[in-house]
Amino acid sequence: MDTGWTQDLLNWLSANPGWAGFWIFVMSFVESLAFVGILVPGIIILFGIGALVSFGAIDMLPVWIWGTTGALVGDVVSFAVGRRYRERLADVWPFTHFPGMLERGHGYFQKHGAKSVAIGRFIGPLRPVIPVTAGMLGMTPRRFLAVAVPACIAWTPVYLLPGMLFGASLEVASEYAGRMALVLAITVAVLWLSWWVIWTAYELLASRSARWLRHVIRWLRRHPVFRRVAGPLLDSSQPEVLSILMMGLLLVVFFWGMIMLLFLSPFAAHPQSIDQAVAAYALALRNHIADPLMVALAQLARLWVLIPTSVALLLWLLGAGRQKAALHWLVAMGGGVILQLLLGWTLRSTPLLSESGVVTLYHPSAALTLVTVVLGYFAVMVARELKRRKRKWPYAITGLLLTMLVLARLYLGLDWLSGALMGIALGMFWTFVVGIAYRQRAVRSFSGLTASLIFFGMLAFTFAWQVGQNLEDDLVALKLPLPQHQMRAESWWAEGWATLPRERTRLISVAARDFSFQFAGEPDRLARLLAEHGWEVTEPANWRWVILSLNPSPTELTLPPLKKDYLGHADALLLHRVGGDPLQQETIRIWDSGTRLKPSGQTVYLGQVAHESLIQRMGVYSYWSAVPAGEADMRRLVREARNLQSRWADKTMLLLREPDTTP
Numbered sequence: 001m002d003t004g005w006t007q008d009l010l011n012w013l014s015a016n017p018g019w020a021g022f023w024i025f026v027m028s029f030v031e032s033l034a035f036v037g038i039l040v041p042g043i044i045i046l047f048g049i050g051a052l053v054s055f056g057a058i059d060m061l062p063v064w065i066w067g068t069t070g071a072l073v074g075d076v077v078s079f080a081v082g083r084r085y086r087e088r089l090a091d092v093w094p095f096t097h098f099p100g101m102l103e104r105g106h107g108y109f110q111k112h113g114a115k116s117v118a119i120g121r122f123i124g125p126l127r128p129v130i131p132v133t134a135g136m137l138g139m140t141p142r143r144f145l146a147v148a149v150p151a152c153i154a155w156t157p158v159y160l161l162p163g164m165l166f167g168a169s170l171e172v173a174s175e176y177a178g179r180m181a182l183v184l185a186i187t188v189a190v191l192w193l194s195w196w197v198i199w200t201a202y203e204l205l206a207s208r209s210a211r212w213l214r215h216v217i218r219w220l221r222r223h224p225v226f227r228r229v230a231g232p233l234l235d236s237s238q239p240e241v242l243s244i245l246m247m248g249l250l251l252v253v254f255f256w257g258m259i260m261l262l263f264l265s266p267f268a269a270h271p272q273s274i275d276q277a278v279a280a281y282a283l284a285l286r287n288h289i290a291d292p293l294m295v296a297l298a299q300l301a302r303l304w305v306l307i308p309t310s311v312a313l314l315l316w317l318l319g320a321g322r323q324k325a326a327l328h329w330l331v332a333m334g335g336g337v338i339l340q341l342l343l344g345w346t347l348r349s350t351p352l353l354s355e356s357g358v359v360t361l362y363h364p365s366a367a368l369t370l371v372t373v374v375l376g377y378f379a380v381m382v383a384r385e386l387k388r389r390k391r392k393w394p395y396a397i398t399g400l401l402l403t404m405l406v407l408a409r410l411y412l413g414l415d416w417l418s419g420a421l422m423g424i425a426l427g428m429f430w431t432f433v434v435g436i437a438y439r440q441r442a443v444r445s446f447s448g449l450t451a452s453l454i455f456f457g458m459l460a461f462t463f464a465w466q467v468g469q470n471l472e473d474d475l476v477a478l479k480l481p482l483p484q485h486q487m488r489a490e491s492w493w494a495e496g497w498a499t500l501p502r503e504r505t506r507l508i509s510v511a512a513r514d515f516s517f518q519f520a521g522e523p524d525r526l527a528r529l530l531a532e533h534g535w536e537v538t539e540p541a542n543w544r545w546v547i548l549s550l551n552p553s554p555t556e557l558t559l560p561p562l563k564k565d566y567l568g569h570a571d572a573l574l575l576h577r578v579g580g581d582p583l584q585q586e587t588i589r590i591w592d593s594g595t596r597l598k599p600s601g602q603t604v605y606l607g608q609v610a611h612e613s614l615i616q617r618m619g620v621y622s623y624w625s626a627v628p629a630g631e632a633d634m635r636r637l638v639r640e641a642r643n644l645q646s647r648w649a650d651k652t653m654l655l656l657r658e659p660d661t662t663p
Contacts, residue, residue, distance in 0.1 A: 049063060049163060063156070075152065079144055172549075177289045179285050186285075187407060198399040287565045296467045325438070331434060332373055368402075368406065368419075369426045380438070485595045492520065518593075556578045559622060571590060585611075590606065638654065
């Protein structure tokens with residue numbers, strides 16, 4: 001479905017906030033209509049409007065009133081349609097195209113009664129179905145309104161809240177690290193898309209997969225070639241290890257041939273160019289705020305996370321007397337490691353054709369293959385033990401974890417896109433092979449809830465342990481290098497300063513974008529000189545800043561300023577000075593430019609002087625927003641740094657250096 005028009009609508013609403021109430025009413029009304037709401041991406045509109053509320057572009061109260069009114073009117077219309085046509089509605093278009101959803105709404109209402117009207121309001125697939133079902137089944141209007149009115153009142157802020165939180169995150173990210181705003185937007189979009197694909201695919205396959213699998217098994221048993229290979233796998237009387245190894249060898253041969261065709265074909269440049277484009281874009285997104293989060297997520301692929309988790313589940317299965325399930329689990333884990341090693345060895349030992357133009361051999365990601373097997377096979381195994389309506393959750397959790405891990409590894413440059421996708425594909429193939437073998441042989445059940453608690457509990461414990469052990473070292477090892485340049489000191493002082501960047505970020509929404517001075521020297525030296533005039537070094541903020549930002553009465557003492565980003569790196573020095581106004585402060589920040597002066601080797605820093613004010617949104621969270629300092633502030637800086645040599649390069653750029661840098 002083309003939803004590009006939603007962005008145009010949101011842009012128009014931002015420029016014309018007076019019309020916001022009308023459109024919120026329309027979208028809430030249409031999304032609540034019987035079955036029509038399935039075709040309208042109202043949740044996207046509400047998400048975007050929530051972001052506009054967090055920006056302060058639209059007031060919350062009118063949005064709440066109009067959204068509640070639209071939702072209630074839509075529910076009432078749907079209820080009236082169901083009450084008017086009753087059972088004949090199933091034979092009327094468009095209801096004839098959704099018989100399954102109508103049956104689901106019918107069953108849900110019969111099971112939960114009147115409270116299903118309130119519950120269904122907050123569940124996307126049921127929201128356009130439950131009111132019409134309530135009317136069809138003869139619910140009285142008075143009873144319907146008694147439940148629908150409070151549900152609609154609560155629904156609007158609940159569905160606006162994710163957009164409000166996202167908008168708040170974007171606003172803060174744009175101020176401190178513009179690239180972080182893009183990382184947030186991409187991550188949310190990819191995770192939402194992954195969730196939708198997993199949920200939709202499961203709903204599509206849940207009722208058909210068993211029938212399709214039976215057809216595949218019958219075809220394999222009849223085929224003159226494949227029955228010899230797959231026969232032991234499908235025969236529950238055959239030993240598990242032997243049959244699975246036969247399919248595993250076939251899998252290696254298949255993947256080897258497929259990848260050789262992919263990378264040694266006339267089209268070899270295409271996956272390589274896509275890989276390079278994705279890597280370049282990921283490099284452009286690097287920033288000091290997202291780096292720790294992505295490095296932490298990457299720990300999910302460590303052996304010390306996957307192996308203890310696998311062993312814990314294996315021991316529990318053995319202790320519970322489920323030897324067959326334990327054996328398949330052991331084969332899945334061990335086979336995944338062995339197949340990955342074999343495939344990697346065969347690829348590395350294959351010579352490249354010089355005419356292919358590929359200078360680097362890409363191979364499947366070993367880390368992603370193993371984590372796909374561990375998470376994927378557990379989902380296949382435990383879903384069998386859960387109730388039908390809960391079986392989608394293991395697949396959804398696995399899909400989201402793998403999506404976040406792939407995003408983190410691509411962001412950090414640990415994998416090429418093709419290698420990541422092939423690694424996951426290999427893990428899924430192996431999971432499919434062992435999963436078929438297990439489903440053909442599994443007889444005894446086990447507690448899916450207990451297995452899930454053990455598996456995800458150990459996964460969370462080992463993940464937190466590895467984050468604590470490796471985060472600092474990995475941040476250093478994966479730190480984004482700055483572009484390095486060398487320049488003679490006298491050249492920089494004369495005209496070379498003009499070759500250095502003039503903006504910290506290009507985001508128009510950030511007022512303090514331009515650098516106001518350049519400094520050649522040691523940051524500690526600058527901090528000591530300015531300390532005499534009330535400038536203080538700000539301690540680096542940590543995760544507690546999020547809690548401090550929720551203070552309803554913040555001041556310059558309770559909410560410290562955050563470090564800001566330039567080319568993926570935080571400022572090397574952050575000084576602040578407070579005055580009489582508790583909601584105002586002055587700041588000086590400097591960033592490493594990557595330029596070194598010859599012959600001293602001193603670093604040239606790009607600096608910014610700004611006034612920062614506390615901005616509070618919705619009375620819930622606060623942050624510091626900067627505006628550039630004026631000419632008077634810059635001249636005061638020259639006086640306060642009088643022990644440094646200074647020169648006005650032009651009207652907007654001040655040069656500072658230590659005396660010993662004079663040639």
